[in-house]
Amino acid sequence: MAGLRHRLLGWVCGLLALAGAAQAQSASPVPPAFERIEAVHSDWSATAPPQAGWTEVSLPDQWIARWPGHEGVVWYRLRWQQADATQPVALMIDSITMAGAVSVNGLLIAQDSHLVEPLSRSWNRPRHWLIAPPLLRPGVNELLVRVSGMAVYHGGLGAVSIGDAGTVADSYDRAEVVRRALLQIGVGVTLASMVLFGMIWLLRRSEQVYGWFALFSLLRLPYGYHYIATEIWPYPDTATFQFANLAFLLASATSFVFFALHFGQLRLPRLRSLVLGACVAAIAAVAFTPVPWLAQARNAAVVVAAAIFLAGASLLLWHAWRSRRTEAIALAVWVVLPMATAVHDLLVYLRFITTNTYYFPAVSSLMLLGMASVLALHLIGGIRMVEHFNAQLRERVDAATARLAQMLHRQHAGELERARLTERMSLVRDLHDGLGMTLSGHIHALQARGSAVDSGSLWALREINADLRLLIEGASLDDTDRFVERLAPLRHRSTRLLDAAGITCRWELHDLADCRLDARRSLDLLRLLQEALTNVLKHSGASEVKVRLEAADGQLALSVADNGHGFEAKPQESAAPGGLGLQSMRARAQRLGGELVIRTDAQGTVLALRLPLAPPEAQAPRG
Known part of the structure; x- marks a missing residue:
């Protein structure tokens, strides 16, 4: 088992190294070549940026600190020098929160389908274009990005890169894998886990650990969809979409804690009540907090969700340390990396880390796959145990049947023996009362005659009488x-x-x-x-x-x-x-x-x- 633990720890270290490399690559895009970046805000109906009010900014940018409470449109203007306008250049925008339109030198090159409520969602996907020479000018070129968003939902513009097509394309491909492909795979894994273990729980209601894992997977589905959705369907507006996503995040973290408690067979009623109460309180706070304080309520709810998840993961680590069972250790290893990425993503959400890349959705899908594998092995082990128990039960039933048959055989033999002894005793009594008395009478009659009696005949009668006595005495002890x-x-x-x-x-x-x-x-x-x-x-x-x-x-x-x-x-x-x-x-x-x-x-x-x-x-x- 020690060798297995070392191998599992080695895999985790490797995954952490890969995640670190991916983060380094994503956090270090192609250095921008912009000589000036400015922003100005306007209302929802603006079709062109205002002439005045431009403020110099740096990217990535969130406008909540600059324009608190602003909801509407912010225009970002980026200018760069193009020495050779005959060669195409590549443009990459890391994120637009929530929806946007992109123009180069006054010509629109891309636009989301909904720039007003219900807003499209471009915060979770990178954008990439190849700008051909007809759009480029020698000297100063201008990139204009119209961003529709709300301060409470971190409205702003992510990092923007422009330069060599191959270099920018490599950065875009890496971001697309981390922020799109892995998350789409994760949604598929989550759906498969929910269906598989939900069916197992329906067939084996007593195995509540599978039921909680299926519920955890079910609640993660809409939360995982949040990271890949480009529109707010099926919700009517952005606020409802964001509230539902946060509610599912809290509920899935709570179900994860309940899964951990059942997997570790831990009876902690106070912790159950505390986690459930924190989940309900956080969802209620987000639902009923007025808009001016909604950002703070959302941040607090995200912190609560992260704390609940870390509590559940810590329970799995503690159970593995306490039990030293292979399956518990394997499950604990699978949650180490998600714990690290959960902390990382929390810092990103709270803007302590300036990136728009979240690793937890992809890594948690990997965790889900690992946990599903461990539970599948646990189920197989349980089935094998049941089969072994059934085999042992059959052996014991066969042995008990054999013993019962032997006992019945002995009982039957005993009854036959008792019947035989009863008949023998009846015969002995008849011999004693009949033949015995007859012999004794003849012997006494011969002895009374004295010398006239044939001694040989008398001796023979006595021998017969003695043998008869032995037969009678022996028959009375025939059972020993x-x-x-x-x-x-x-x-x-x-x-x-x-x-x-x-x-x-x-x-x-x-x-x-x-x-x-x-x-x-x-x-x-x-x-x-x-x-x-x-x-x-x-x-x-x-x-x-x-x-x-x-x-x-x-x-x-x-x-x-x-x-x-x-x-x-x-x-x-x-x-x-x-x-x-x-x-x-x-x-x-x-x-x-x-x-x-x-x-x-x-x-x-x-x-x-x-x-x-x-x-x-x-x-x-x-x-």
Whole structure:
């Protein structure tokens, strides 16, 4: 951004240099060769200058200091020596305020269309003629200029040059570019800006900065027309034309301040009221001031308009300094040169600088073009921001839609799971109330028969009953995969049964809080543990048993140790009738992905199992 600021400042310096050069060229026309310049005043109806009353003057001239309050005609007579009357000479008049007629050696060579009200306007354009030899005389030649004007509107005659055709033509071309061509281009630029940003504001009413800029451009149109108009149309007289021009100047400066406030997002209500009040007061003063003091009122109004414009430009400079935004800096750079030319033109208007060339209209059009470019970039940036916001909004909507779909999917899955659990619990209750009671009844009936009962059948019924208990207990916890919660019912029931048989049961559980097993693996492990405790209860003759479970390093270790008399374990041997107990435990250990180890001697039996917490199929293949 620093590089951009340096480049913009460089452009401004270049523009200031060009303006200075143009001013130097315009302020230094071809030196006049007149030996005597005189003026005399008369009334509106005079067709020829009076014989007496001539006063020597210098050009450029305004007659208000010499003839205060004079309205009508002033004749200017300029005489020069022509050594060679056979060669043409060029004549240039910088300005005639307001309208005039030009004669050379008594012959009329040019005349404005309206020499009385409504007056033509020649103050804003240079005039150029090539005087051929038939009009020239050897020796003394006379240029007579009839000027129709009013003191209150700076009536008078600008600089006059006569000499070499090429040199005078160059001066005329430079003045024509500065005072006509650039201003005409500026009116076109102003009109285009007004239409463009007016349409943007109509489509985007919330963007008030574009509306104020369009209003500023609209009010500058009649003010810019003032500098290129050659007639007072559409106004009835010069006074109305001048009042309207001054009113538009004040209104456009005020709208410029409001634009600056909106662009900088500045809330300064007192400044708004002050500027608006100054604008209204200045317009009212010009409208209602009597003619004898109208010149002073107009001068004061022009000073107020310049002050209002400089206040708006200063707001843009302050906003650029405060925000350091690129677009604010660019806009501030575009108003630096117009601020300088506004001061220059104010001094010209107040006659502190003796020239009739005003730079502000042309430079302000350049400012308008630059400001329009900055606002266009600002609009493009806003559009891009909206597009980026829309893209982000679409992404967020898509993400929210995906999350909502996932949530609905989970909700649907949860509802299905709840329905499945409800049906499962209903089935469990049916098993408990139906099959469970039937098995318990048969077991009690067989036990009542004593030795006449087939032990294998009784053992099978007990195993079925134990499995049924595990199924019922596991189903009640089917909504969790935490092993410690599934273990609790078996631990409680087994401890109660062992205590009733006089066997002390101690449990050691380590790091099982985060141990998780799915329902199938939990059931296998619980059945294995239940079988081991059942063997201790029925066959060990032990007085104490210790159950230890520990989860560590992705594995679960189980050991069941008793102090019974032990037994001789063989691969196909069983602690239960029928040889099914140990086989069943080994089969379950294999499904769990572990290996069952049994150590037994006269001091007791230790059953140990180590299994991975992850299912065997999820383990990485071993090389």
